Amino acid sequence: MADSKQQAFLKAYQACHEPLLRYCSALVYGKMDVEDLVQDVLLSAYLHFDKIEKKHQLLHYLIRAARNKSISNWRKKKYKAELLEGHAERLKSKEVSAETLLDIQLLYRTLDKLPEKQKDALILFEVSGFSMKEIAVIQESTEGAVKTKISRGRQKLKGLLKEKNNTITSILKIAKSIAL
Amino acid sequence: MKRKDTKHQGLFDNARKVPTELSEARVESIIKNFPTIPPTSIPPTNNWTHFFNLNNLIMMSIPIALVVAMTLSTTSADHLSSNSIDNLSTTITNHETPILNTEIAVLEEKIETINLPNPKVVQKSNNEITNISESVSPIKTEQPIAPPAEIITEQDPIEVIPAKTENDNYSKVEKKPVPSLIPKQLIGGQNLAIPDLNDRQLKKLRKTLYKNLTEDNLIKFKGQFVSIELPSQKIILNKVELPKKFYSKYAELTMIAGTGPNRRIEFTSNFIKVGDFDGEKFRGHGEGTFTDDFPTITTLSEKMESAKTKQELLEEERKALYKFANKVMAKSDITPKGKSFFPANVKYEKLKMIHQELYEQLLLDNLIDSKEAFVFIQIPKYDIAINGKKIQIPLPTKYKNIVDAYKIKYGPRRAILMSSHTISVGDYLEGEFTGTIVYLID
Incomplete structure (x- = not known):
């Protein structure tokens, strides 16, 4: 049994x-x-x-x-x-x-800065590969709401990654100038 | 939804391509390690004891304990001893046939033989006896029942007498004197001992006296200084003997303070003192804030007169200051242009501090000779003129700092006018002032 x-x-x-x-x-x-x-x-x-x-x-x-x-x-x-x-x-x-590892770490860290619901929807859609419908069922909401969450999540993530990129490039520039 | 080929999309692709952290085999091993035996659950039984858990026991035991405690407290020893008498009384009331004297005699004997452990018991039993007599009386007998003159118990030292009912016909009623709440030494005659009064009593006394004195028009207002001397047989209120019609009333009101050649009650809204005033020495109790220097003003008219004169003096001082300001303004380096948008809203406490600080600074900078001097400070936005003259660097910053510290807003007509007892902050132009004027009276 x-x-x-x-x-x-x-x-x-x-x-x-x-x-x-x-x-x-x-x-x-x-x-x-x-x-x-x-x-x-x-x-x-x-x-x-x-x-x-x-x-x-x-x-x-x-x-x-x-x-x-x-x-x-x-x-x-x-x-x-x-x-x-x-x-x-x-x-x-x-x-x-190592490169992929860094990419994944960067992604996960940045995802952690998103609002809970957006983060959740984005992970389910982008990482786990669920469809919008499935996510709506899991989150007990509507497909439209999930779409909105994913879209807003993407926008925020984009912004956050851009910010990080800028800071990294500025740090690199400073490091280069010091080295020169 | 279309996916845009952006950097973050590349990151997601990486995350999707990467193998999972835990392999399927690892997870399967985890699942295989799960206990195969289902957790034992308590089978439902017909045993009724499972209803008694700790919570139920506590919930039930508390009210039971309370009820038991209440019952025990009410069913004390006296109750138990009176039970026999209760029974007797019921037998008597239920008696259909006439009761003879002999039966009552037996009843009395029984009552006498009851063991009485304490006076309370006796009181109770006596009450019950009275009830018996009440219940007995309506019964028709051939011969009138002679009421027992007095119930004698075996224990003589126990006082049975106080336990009486209102319609007590059968036993003597001896009322015990009710102990007075007022100390014995205060009742009647001259009381030389200073009464021990606490703050609450003192406050209550002051409140009562103020209320009665104002109602009887013996004082003008509450808060006025009142002195009540209490030698024996008379009461002197504010050095005037109280009319005889008020004597008994105020004797009663001031009874708590006692009487004596030096006994006095003195009070204002701030304090009350009760005790002996022997010259400058005071021996007694007080409440509130008081010093040895009592106010010399005793009547309202005197007080008003004094206040009026003070006010008049301050008004004169202020007018003189404004005259001075007018003269200064005519020759001043700064000519006011336009109006100020914001009022100089400064409170009394701040103005008091500004007054002091500015005078000190002005004296330090040798801009005035003494603290009695009039000062007229003009504070438009960029310059500062003291008594009509622009001050030179570094002085403006000093005074601006003071002005800023008290958040006085600048303006074309904004000025600070100071004399030794007044300060005005606001807009001043040709004798017209709009702002705050404060009289500094210590």
């Missing part, structure tokens, strides 16, 4: 793995260990698996659970150096280039 439940859960989970992991990575970047979050979320989903009526929508359940858990765990916490290092090491072990 228990084994069959585990099997069913594993089967249902297989379709969720990639989008969930991407979402979780972006969501808790530098603030909480992804493994801890995934473990928490999966355990709670596993315990309540029998009660989940729409098994094909397990991913939606997992996404919501991950968001709620992360909010209660790290909303006001600052970045932890060891978590950042852990994240980088895990990706390095999977032969991710």
Whole structure:
């Protein structure tokens, strides 16, 4: 009985793995260990698996659970150096280039500066690859609202990245002048 | 939604292409490590004891404890001892047949033999006895029942007498004197001891006296200085003996202060003193702020007169200052042009401070001879003229700093006029002044 439940859960989970992991990575970047979050979320989903009526929508359940858990765990916490290092090491072990790693870190850090809802919608759409409709279901809102959130999120992100770029170039200029 | 090929889109692409942090195998191992045995839940039983949790027990035990405590407090020993008498009384009231004297005698005997642990018990039992007699009286007997003259208990030292009812026909009523709240030494006769009065009593006394004195038109207003001398057999109010018709009233009101050759109550709205005034020495109690120097003004007319003269003097001083300002302005280096938009809204306390600070600075800079001198300072926006003469650098900054510190706004006609007891800040032009005038009376 228990084994069959585990099997069913594993089967249902297989379709969720990639989008969930991407979402979780972006969501808790530098603030909480992804493994801890995934473990928490999966355990709670596993315990309540029998009660989940729409098994094909397990991913939606997992996404919501991950968001709620992360909010209660790290909303006001600052970045932890060891978590950042852990994240980088895990990706390095999977032969991710340093450049891509930096890009991802920059993206996640900048995403963290966006308002909660915009950040959430943007991660789900851009990183996890959900459709607008799916995001609307997960967030219990309308497709139009999701569209707005994503569009505004993109605009803000663009601005933030531009600012960062400017500061980096100015720092580089100063460094060059000092070197000369 | 179309995706624009921008830098941030490239970042997102990278994030999507990157393998996930945890591999599928790792997550599967996590899932496989989950406990396969479902968490044990308490099976629903028919056992009714599961309703009794700690919360329920606390919620139930508190009211029960309260009820028990209340019952116990009311059912004290006296209640218990009177139970037997209660029973007796009920038997008597329920008695349908006439009761003979012999039965009452037996009843009395029974009452006598009741053990009385304390006076309270006796009081209670006596009450009950009276009730018995009440209940007995309406019963028709062949012979009139002779009321028991006095109930004698075995314990003689216990005072049974005070416990009486209003229609007590069968026992003697001896009223105990009600203990007076006023100290014995204050009741009647001359009381030389200074009463020990607390602040509350003193305040109450002052309030009552003010109220009555004003109502009786013995003083003009509340807050006036009042002195009430209390030698025996007379009361002297503000050095005038109180008319006889008021004597008893005020004797009663001032009873708390006692009487004596030097006994006096003195009070204003700020203080009250009750005690013996022996020359300059005072022995007694007081409340509020007071010094040894009492106000010499005793009547309203005197006070008003004094105030009027002071006001008049200040008015004269101010007028003289304005005359001086007029003269200065005629020859002044600064000619006012236009009107000021903002009023110089400065409060009394600030003006007092400005007055002092400016006089000190002017004396330091040798611009005036003494603090009695009149000062007319013109403060248009850029220049400062003191008594009609523009001051030279670095003095303007000094005075501007003072003006700025008190947030006085500049303006074409803005001026500060000062004499030893007045200060005016506002717009001044040819004898006309619009602004704030303050008289500095210490």
